[in-house]
Amino acid sequence: MNMSRTHGSVLLTAVIIVVLILFSTSNSKPPVIPINLQLQIKLNFNPHIHVIARSSTTMTSFPVLRKRNPTFNVRTGSRLPELELARARAAIQRAATVRNKSQLLPNADIYHNPAEFYQSYIEMEKRFKVYVYEEGEWPLVHDGPCKDIYTIEGRFIEEMEQGRRGRYFRTKDAQKAHVYFMPFSVTWMVKYLYKPDSYDVSPLQQFVSDYVRIISTKHPFWNTTHAADHFMLSCHDWGPHASKGNPSLYNSSIRVLCNANSSEGFNPQKDVSLPEINLRDGNIPPKLASPPPPSSPRPHLAFFAGGVHGPIRPILLQHWKGRDPDLQVYDYLPKALDYYSFMLASKYCLCPSGYEVASPRIVEAFYSECVPVIISQHYVLPFSDVLRWEAFSIRVKVSEVVQLKQILTSVPEEKYLRLKENLRAVRRHFVLNQPAERFDVFHMILHSVWLRRLNLKLE
Structure with a gap:
């Protein structure tokens, strides 16, 4: 000892x-x-x-x-994955000093360290292997929503299990894996197990508890590492609650969550913030499918339309709904008006948190090249370990909402144009392609998991 x-x-x-x-x-x-x-x-x-x-x-x-x-050393083939990770760490550390890879990325300004990110991504493509547990029955496992606000939950599972790029990273040999994916869907748990209006999440937690008991009994990997090299993914608001079904899952595993609230147990040292992407029919809306021309007129300073829920939105609407023609602020947009047309006609898109911290408006702002103005508390932004959010967005404190117009009008035109240009560069990291493409959101999620695994050493 x-x-x-x-x-x-x-x-x-x-x-x-x-x-x-x-x-x-x-x-x-x-x-x-x-x-x-x-x-x-x-x-x-x-x-x-x-x-x-x-x-x-x-x-x-x-x-x-x-x-x-x-x-505890039951993984007879574990030396090879650890050796690969050691080589990857060394290559990433050399990247910034050996040669400049920033020219290989469209816009280096959006990254904390473009050379290290590029090398880390290349090492991930070269080495990273994911084992997907086959236990569990459809639809609660091996399936998930592929449309609407929780699209990313089902699409990631689908790509990981059936997609061409998913198969590239997936290994059937669990001894060669660096991480282990649990492909259950919290959204489908809510649909099939939750009793409406009961506010009782115990059926979700019981399912997770039973699932972990099965995989940890049948396979040695969970107990070998106390689940630190396992990950789950959920975009449902109750993903964090479901993960409490097993203490090791909650405290040690990598939880990939849209509800990335650091005041409610989300730990950015081990957990991954998942972008919320609302694809109502499974595809990017036609108006946002292609980036708008840079010269497109944007007569509105800022725009927001959405339900009045959570602690922040009532403050926004109290100060700005119907108060100033430059700030188009609505609760629910009248049917005669088009939501995406407003985004395309606005310089800034207001993205206040609702009941939970994440908002699909952030990604919609990327698609429309409307600079997102993030108004939230305790929200860990997606991929912020590699992306410089200050290069393509503006953050406003809740206490500063009353000065919102002053804050936005004080942004120099040169800075605004730079923010807008960076939006065009960062867009590809938030696109859900089918099939998945390099550097898109599927790969950025995997890269975030890769980074956390890269900093775990098994001896």
């Missing part, structure tokens, strides 16, 4: 308990424990995982997995 680590864990826990006791005996509010510390507390009680500090321009500090008990 590593006594120094044990003593460190006990000391850390003791310090936290003392702090909480001191605050509980005072009139002060309890302290907010940072995400990094919360993760470290959880992992300190797991004898097979500990956190180390890493620095990288594209990857922040991630948990590193270590198997201290040799009886």
Whole structure:
């Protein structure tokens, strides 16, 4: 046993308990424990995982997995995947210093480090292997919605299991896999298991619990790594709730979620923020299918239309609905008016969070080249580990909504044109192609999972 680590864990826990006791005996509010510390507390009680500090321009500090008990080494073929990952890490670290790959990307300004991202993507295509569990019955497993607001959930499962690019990354040999995908659909769980108006998510959690019990009993991989190299994907608002059906899934696995709310348990160190893409008939709306000409007139400063729900939208409508002709703000758009025409005619598209943090308007803004104005709290933006969102969007605090027009009109024209140009470059990362194409949203999701696996070391 590593006594120094044990003593460190006990000391850390003791310090936290003392702090909480001191605050509980005072009139002060309890302290907010940072995400990094919360993760470290959880992992300190797991004898097979500990956190180390890493620095990288594209990857922040991630948990590193270590198997201290040799009886856990049941993956006889695990040395090859780990060797491949080690080579990939070395190649990515060399990328920025050996040669400049920024010219290989359409617009380097949208990336934190274009050279490292490009090399990481190439290494992913060269090496990354995903094992898809075959257990489970249709439609709750191996299927999902391929239309409407949860389109991406079903389309990812379909591409991973049946698509040409999915087969490229998929391996039937579980010993060669770097990650393990659980292809269940939370949206279909809600449709088939949830009792309407009951607000009882326990049937979803029970299904997840049963599913994990089956795969962890039949296969050794879940228990080998405490699920840290497993991932699920859900665009339904209740995806995080469903993942609570198993503690290891919630605390250790990679959860790919549209509802990426850091105040509700989403951990950007291990979880992946999934863009919400609303394709009503399964395809991009014809008006948004092709980028509009750059010279297209945009007479409106900003536009929003949507339901008044959640804590943010009422504030937006209270201050701006019908108040200023430059800001076209509606709750529900009259039938005589066309939603996408407004987006195409506006310089900025307002994207306030509703009940949950994610909004399909962000991706629709990309398609219409209407600069998204993101008004949210605790929202971890999709692919923000590689994308510089400040290069193609504007973030406005909820407290600044009253100054919204002043904020937007103060943006210099040169900066606005640069934001708009960057929108055209980033669009391809948010397109759901069928079949999938390089650098599209399917591959960006996989790359986000790849990054998190890249920072897990199995010994």
